[in-house]
Amino acid sequence: MKIETLDRRTLSEDDARAIAELLLAIWPKAGRTVDSRTAELVNQWKVYRGSERQFPRSFVAREGGRIIAHASADPRTIATRNGEFTVLALARVCTAPEARGRKLGQAVVRAAFGLVDDGTFPFALFQTGVAVRPFYERLGAVEVQNDFVNSLGDDPAASPFWDKVIMRYPAGPGWPAGEIDVRGPGW
Secondary structure (H helix, E strand, C coil): CCEEEEEHHHCCHHHHHHHHHHHHHHCCCCCCCHHHHHHHHHHCCCCCCCCCCCCCEEEEEEECCEEEEEEEEEEEEEEECCEEEEEEEEEEEEECHHHCCCCHHHHHHHHHHHHHHCCCCCCEEEEECHHHHHHHHHCCCEECCCCEECCCCCCCCCCCCCCCEEEEECCCCCCCCCCEECCCCCC
8 A cells, every 4th residue: 555645734634634533533532623633733833944854744544535544753853961863753653443454554654764764864752552562663663761851841850751662763773871851742
């Protein structure tokens, strides 16, 4: 199946709605509707002043016009004791329940990781649950043991991530040791 890249700076309302429908089917939230999530997606990256190579994007698979697999690849500048750099913030990876087992999740994540492989980003950074860790390990990711903080949050010393496992791609050398400030909420 073909994986499409959607530029999130210019996301159409139709594509935003299709993504919102999938996200809310997987992660329903009280008070969040398809309309409100669509508006968030359309407006989130309208003003982007970062690197032209590192623009925010979504990787999707469609079937019958419906988005059935999704992964967000957003730029996020983090601070480390070695300085700051921009990572690929991998988020919102999901596949419609009726499309599972077809390796679509793997395909959208591989497309996102391709931005690391081609040098657009030095690393991908993301959180996941313990049960999903092996999926990402098979794709070349590894769990990291750094302490993560958000200097811009109400409790700067608290981890901005809510899942138990924080991972990076690729698993090779070069990842900084020590505390990492993600300078905003987790993803």
